[in-house]
Amino acid sequence: MICQKCHTPNIEEAIRCASCGIALKIITVRSVKPEPSFFIRWLKAFIGNILRPKGLKLWVIIGCTLIFLVPALIGTFFAFIAKPYLLEQHTASSSSKNTASVPHDLNLIEQSRHDLTAIKSEIAGYYAIHHRYPRSLSELKNKPWQNDQISMNGKGYLITDIQGSQPMTMIFVPFLNQHKQLVWDCYLSGFDSSLADTGCVEMSQIQDIPIKGVSIYKN
Structure with missing residues (x-):
């Protein structure tokens, strides 16, 4: 017999527990349920703590934090992974677009060069007559160019x-x-010289133009 209070084994004929003296009930060894394992007891205690007011409040705070934090972390993670790919796609698209527009740009550049070359000839003719260089285009009689810019x-x-x-x-x-x-x-800004040869020196701003020789107004 197993004592239902102190769980002390007794002989089957015993009426009272030999350890605590309580009257024994007929409980055989086979009918005694084993004690729950440590994990089961820990799990029950954990759930009990959650259901308490303080524990429930804590888990509400943790849950709300995770709801806002996890999507942000996932989004940042995927953005970090996708950024190189998106950057490569953007670069390829921009490069393709620039390459496609090169012939049109070169045609405009050549037309502008033609207009400026015509003005150069007019300035040379002006100097031959007046022995000085004009200070504005309005001094030139002939205007063989069509570009108002x-x-x-x-x-x-x-x-x-x-x-x-x-x-x-x-x-x-x-x-x-x-x-x-x-x-x-000749200097040119706004065009990538690596795409095609324009015959002009690439520059960023007019201030980048180096000073060469003597100014035409100081001779």
């Missing part, structure tokens, strides 16, 4: 804006070399 600044630079796939600027810079001869350099 062409202008001349105070240094004698011929400047024209080109409206291609993106804004471009072409500048013809005059200077006198060591033999007092008029020389022109």
